[in-house]
Amino acid sequence: MAKPPTIWIGTNQAFLNDYAFQYHLISNSYYLCRTATETGLPNEVLFFVEVVNRGTIWHVACEGIIHANGSRMIRQPCFRTTEDFWEEGWHDWECNTNRSRSGTTSTASWNWDPAPTATSARVEVLSCETRIRS
Numbered sequence: 001m002a003k004p005p006t007i008w009i010g011t012n013q014a015f016l017n018d019y020a021f022q023y024h025l026i027s028n029s030y031y032l033c034r035t036a037t038e039t040g041l042p043n044e045v046l047f048f049v050e051v052v053n054r055g056t057i058w059h060v061a062c063e064g065i066i067h068a069n070g071s072r073m074i075r076q077p078c079f080r081t082t083e084d085f086w087e088e089g090w091h092d093w094e095c096n097t098n099r100s101r102s103g104t105t106s107t108a109s110w111n112w113d114p115a116p117t118a119t120s121a122r123v124e125v126l127s128c129e130t131r132i133r134s
Helices: 012-016
Strands: 006-010 021-026 030-033 045-053 056-066 072-081 089-096 123-131
Touching: 006 012, 012 123, 021 045, 045 072
Parallel strands: none
Antiparallel strands: 006 021, 006 123, 021 030, 030 045, 045 056, 056 072, 072 089, 089 123
8 A cells, every 4th residue: 555645643632732743655665744843943843764673663753853955864753653543543553762853863762672671762652643735
């Protein structure tokens, strides 16, 4: 099944208040959102990368910039899921609670430990809906 060209991802509140994230499929390879989260920097966007960790494919929404040649520079990961998030319906996302406006690729914590310990980041799971509008 082909990925839809445009999707919206958000919580119920985000859809009610018209601030769900709108993503566009770029070159049939990744989704791009022209806005960032509340921890985004000026001129940053959200885009997805695939990361394979111990045989599991994660779809990670990252804040960063897209260069004119199309290359992506990640500043920090924001959310991730193993689900086919481009399919309409509800999906669970893990949140990076260590993200911030001061985080850089060299200082941001990228710990996605699903079983937090006293020394690891707390992981929050957020359910968001994907909608496809014609």
